[in-house]
Amino acid sequence: KNQVEQSPQSLIILEGKNCTLQCNYTVSPFSNLRWYKQDTGRGPVSLTIMTFSENTKSNGRYTATLDADTKQSSLHITASQLSDSASYICVVSANFWAGGYNKLIFGAGTRLAVHP
Amino acid sequence: GAVVSQHPSRVICKSGTSVKIECRSLDFQATTMFWYRQFPKQSLMLMATSNEGSKATYEQGVEKDKFLINHASLTLSTLTVTSAHPEDSSFYICSASKSRLSSYNSPLHFGNGTRLTVT
Numbered sequence: 001k002n003q004v005e006q007s008p009q010s011l012i013i014l015e016g017k018n019c020t021l022q023c024n025y026t027v028s029p030f031s032n033l034r035w036y037k038q039d040t041g042r043g044p045v046s047l048t049i050m051t052f053s054e055n056t057k058s059n060g061r062y063t064a065t066l067d068a069d070t071k072q073s074s075l076h077i078t079a080s081q082l083s084d085s086a087s088y089i090c091v092v093s094a095n096f097w098a099g100g101y102n103k104l105i106f107g108a109g110t111r112l113a114v115h116p
Numbered sequence: 117g118a119v120v121s122q123h124p125s126r127v128i129c130k131s132g133t134s135v136k137i138e139c140r141s142l143d144f145q146a147t148t149m150f151w152y153r154q155f156p157k158q159s160l161m162l163m164a165t166s167n168e169g170s171k172a173t174y175e176q177g178v179e180k181d182k183f184l185i186n187h188a189s190l191t192l193s194t195l196t197v198t199s200a201h202p203e204d205s206s207f208y209i210c211s212a213s214k215s216r217l218s219s220y221n222s223p224l225h226f227g228n229g230t231r232l233t234v235t
Contacts, residue, residue, distance in 0.1 A: 034223070034224075036226075041207070041231065042228050042229060043209050043226035043227050043228045043229050044209075044226045045226070046223050046224070046225075049223055089159055089160070104150075104162070104224075106160050106161075106162075108158065108159045109159045111157070
């Protein structure tokens with residue numbers, strides 16, 4: 001069964017600190033893995049997209065890693081800011097080429113709160 | 117960058133009425149659009165996938181007669197919630213892709229969502 005599990009469910013950190021969010025998946029056939037940031041009441045915004053051949057990708061203070069062998073990904077946030085408070089969603093894409101379609105499997109997200 | 121506009125952002129309607137939500141890709145042609153619903157503190161749940169000019173593909177458990185999806189052009193898809201009931205109250209989000217396959221080169225672009233409240 002295709003699944004994406006994220007941990008922790010929620011996290012509180014102090015402004016300026018670093019944190020790491022985890023994503024484990026059992027999705028096949030794997031195409032790519034995406035991290036999104038979703039502010040409350042808004043649509044998700046893309047942070048990174050990685051294929052199986054990419055181990056790490058950065059977007060400003062956000063750095064995502066991918067281990068396709070262990071099917072794990074992490075999102076590291078450096079020097080957190082109050083504006084980083086949001087839900088972070090891991091999405092894994094499975095490509096069913098024979099059927100000619102693609103399926104996205106969403107994780108439940110990690111709710112991050114950055115306190116001053 | 118690619119922009120997806122969703123309208124309205126909030127809507128309150130009475131039980132039994134129908135509500136239409138629009139999703140527009142402003143600066144690119146969206147071959148495929150997706151509709152999701154999201155309950156509080158939960159992740160997005162895919163409702164249906166629509167390709168321009170063809171019928172939408174609904175996920176299991178989603179009533180196609182209740183959630184009508186139209187994707188008549190490459191820049192516009194609409195979701196109509198028919199005969200809305202309080203249990204339909206949710207956050208509805210659309211996303212758009214330039215290709216039929218959401219590949220590495222065709223990232224998803226999300227609208228800002230519509231908060232539907234049925235009284």
